[in-house]
Amino acid sequence: MIATAIQQLLNAAQLGAVYALIALGYTMVYGTIRLINFAHGDIFMLGGFVGFLLVSVIPGLPVAVMIPLAMFITAMIGVMIERVAYRKLRNAQRMSLVITALGVGIFLENLVRILVGPQARQIPAQLPNKVLKLGGGVVITEDKILVILISLALMVILWVFVNRTLIGTAMRAVADNRDAVQLMGVNLNLIIATTFAVGSALAAAGGIFFGQAYSIDPYMGIDLGWKAFIAAVIGGIGSIEGAVIGSFLLAGVEVLTVAYLSSNLKNGIAFGLLIILLLIRPNGIMGRAELKKV
Amino acid sequence: MKKSAWLLSGLLVLASLTGCQQNGVKIGVSAPISGDIAALGQSTKNAVLLAQEEINAKGGIDIGGKKQKVTFIIEDDENKPESAATVFQKMINQDKVVAIIGSQSSKCSNAGAPIAEAAGVPQISPWSTNPNVTKDKKFVFRACFIDPFQGKAVAGFARGKMKAQTAAVLYDVASDYNKGIAEVFRDEFTKAGGKIVGFETYNTNDKDFSAQLSKIKGASPDVLFLPNYFNDVPLQVQQARKLGMTCKFIGSDGWDNQELIKMGGKDMEGSFFSNHYSPDVDRPASKTFIANYTKKFNTQVDAAAALTYDSVYILVKAIEKAGKLDPKAIRDAIANTKDFDGATGAITFNGSGDPVKGAVMIRIDNGKFVFDSAVN
Structure with a gap:
């Protein structure tokens, strides 16, 4: 009984880690330019495919090189997307940006489908994946532990980056007041490009972990993107800690609903809770109310 | 004019x-x-x-x-x-x-x-x-053929040749085919004297089945029936093995595509599924x-x-x-x-x-x- 419960919590931790890696990108981009970047789920997908292609093109590429390299390439793609599709619209109506983001997402899905094909694939096992028995029937694979640990490490690095470095400070300043920041001589384009780069790199890590544990296909970003977006909203969109808390909370509720109620109710209960939570705290768990200047 | x-x-x-x-x-x-x-x-x-x-x-x-x-x-x-x-x-x-x-x-x-x-x-x-x-x-x-026939055939095979006393089912509840045949299997397997110890669902596009599988593992069935398409089945079988499940897997005609083997690899070995025809005939x-x-x-x-x-x-x-x-x-x-x-x-x-x-x-x-x- 307890063994099953521990097993289910481990399952939730892995799912939550992947949600969190995507949710962070949503929350960071929203924080700086108030854009709900609906293409972000597809950047997560793209990251998985970049990892897959690296492994296929360079056989024997060590995983410690593959993951950072794929994160870097995806980060550059993220920066390019911002430059090409979003920058000109930065001061346009917010709706134009959101529609553009949706368009970029559809573009990426179809681009990958044409280039790589629509089938689902798995990234060949790169991380060690022996099954470890923890006693009492609880099992975990080595890659599961690594995925959870690497994700947590990336989140800590991100927190330090945003809260303890100059560029991170500038990011938070942009989030507070974009116009004032420019008056202080901060290079706004650089800060926003950095935000996209960091968010895309984290999504790429998520995509690779997902592609190893499960599978990747051109449309995988749609559903997971929505889940991660919802996790970011639960946590309070714009807040980094909130995105992480929201992700683990959503994964936990999903897994525990399956475990102790019924798998039929998984989405119903998870989203029902979301609605209740937003009724109580409209800005999410860690969110703060936005002050509107009149 | x-x-x-x-x-x-x-x-x-x-x-x-x-x-x-x-x-x-x-x-x-x-x-x-x-x-x-x-x-x-x-x-x-x-x-x-x-x-x-x-x-x-x-x-x-x-x-x-x-x-x-x-x-x-x-x-x-x-x-x-x-x-x-x-x-x-x-x-x-x-x-x-x-x-x-x-x-x-x-x-x-x-x-x-x-x-x-x-x-x-x-x-x-x-x-x-x-x-x-x-x-x-x-x-x-x-x-x-239609699923009432196919489901009965699979249930009969599980009870007969595989000698299964207990079975569990994991199926996509958002797809007519998967849901239909899962229900037929449940009824036919029970009618044939077997016991269904787990009946779990997921939604199209889900890739993580570990929660459902952990629950099924607790009931330790002899066979796990996966009436799903070839794109989902390999993930389900892999995740089940990674959770340390040792039961046999059985499926239906939705399995028949080479992608099943390409992705599932070794974990698919020894599984059975019903199909419309075999090139061997x-x-x-x-x-x-x-x-x-x-x-x-x-x-x-x-x-x-x-x-x-x-x-x-x-x-x-x-x-x-x-x-x-x-x-x-x-x-x-x-x-x-x-x-x-x-x-x-x-x-x-x-x-x-x-x-x-x-x-x-x-x-x-x-x-x-x-x-x-x-x-x-």
């Missing part, structure tokens, strides 16, 4: 006549070219293109003594019911097809069938096994089709491809028998199909849209689909 009117109408008649001859026979195909089971859409397309080439090489379809070329209009329904409905509307209203082949998954055929039925356009679904597809419809047919019609298909596309045949090929020829034979491009006459000719010698076996319609056909059980052995036994 009168003269020019005659001339004009004469021209119109001429134009419409030449138009007819140029267009030949137009047949619609609704297939999952993209989306989660896109690999199966490719098989569909291959089978249709092979048949089109063969038919046109012989001059076309013989309609009342005159040969007419055939054109297949292949549309992508993305394996989504709403897209299938649009595709059916488009093919019937814009392309004016005489008949429709498709779709493949039951949820898409269920969305398209009412549209074909209302328009009076004959439809043959190659691979949709859910009973509702043809139920209470005059113009809708299929080339495969020696039949001349089957052998010719498999040889031509593998030569042209350099890939293995799956049941969906073979059934699509059979559907096309059932339709073509019916058009020739009807002798005219009249939907009602074609419909009657399909309904009267007797002992059609197809790649997947003999096909006869006994007054309903569902043919009388047997099933085979396939074993996965060294990465190959091997014939195990036949069920009638």
Whole structure:
């Protein structure tokens, strides 16, 4: 009984880690330019495919090189997307940006489908994946532990980056007041490009972990993107800690609903809770109310 | 005035006549070219293109003594019911097809069938096994067996040859096919004296099944029935093994595609599934089709491809028998199909849209689909 419960919590931790890696990108981009970047789920997908292609093109590429390299390439793609599709619209109506983001997402899905094909694939096992028995029937694979640990490490690095470095400070300043920041001589384009780069790199890590544990296909970003977006909203969109808390909370509720109620109710209960939570705290768990200047 | 009117109408008649001859026979195909089971859409397309080439090489379809070329209009329904409905509307209203082949998954055929039925356009679904597809419809047919039969065959196999006392089921609750056959299996397995110890669901596009599988693991079933498509099954089997589950796996015709082995690899070994036919069964019609298909596309045949090929020829034979491009006459000719010698076996319609056909059980052995036994 307890063994099953521990097993289910481990399952939730892995799912939550992947949600969190995507949710962070949503929350960071929203924080700086108030854009709900609906293409972000597809950047997560793209990251998985970049990892897959690296492994296929360079056989024997060590995983410690593959993951950072794929994160870097995806980060550059993220920066390019911002430059090409979003920058000109930065001061346009917010709706134009959101529609553009949706368009970029559809573009990426179809681009990958044409280039790589629509089938689902798995990234060949790169991380060690022996099954470890923890006693009492609880099992975990080595890659599961690594995925959870690497994700947590990336989140800590991100927190330090945003809260303890100059560029991170500038990011938070942009989030507070974009116009004032420019008056202080901060290079706004650089800060926003950095935000996209960091968010895309984290999504790429998520995509690779997902592609190893499960599978990747051109449309995988749609559903997971929505889940991660919802996790970011639960946590309070714009807040980094909130995105992480929201992700683990959503994964936990999903897994525990399956475990102790019924798998039929998984989405119903998870989203029902979301609605209740937003009724109580409209800005999410860690969110703060936005002050509107009149 | 009168003269020019005659001339004009004469021209119109001429134009419409030449138009007819140029267009030949137009047949619609609704297939999952993209989306989660896109690999199966490719098989569909291959089978249709092979048949089109063969038919046109012989001059076309013989309609009342005159040969007419055939054109297949292949549309992508993305394996989504709403897209299938649009595709059916488009093919019937814009392309004016005489008949429709498709779709493949039951949820898409269920969305398209009412549209074909209302328009009076004959439809043959190659691979949709859910009973509702043809139920209470005059113009809708299929080339495969139905799930009440298939589910019973699998449950009987699990109780009999696999000697399973207990079974669990994990299925996609958002898909008509998966849900339908899961319920049949549950009832039949219980009726045969077995016990269902787990009945868990997930939603299309879910990739993480560890929560459901951990729960099933707690009930330690002898077999786990996975009536899902080939894109999901490998993930389910891998995750089950990674959780330390030791039970056997059993499945249904949704497994039949090479992607299953490509992704599932070693973990799929020793599993069984029910299917429409096996290339190992020696039949001349089957052998010719498999040889031509593998030569042209350099890939293995799956049941969906073979059934699509059979559907096309059932339709073509019916058009020739009807002798005219009249939907009602074609419909009657399909309904009267007797002992059609197809790649997947003999096909006869006994007054309903569902043919009388047997099933085979396939074993996965060294990465190959091997014939195990036949069920009638």
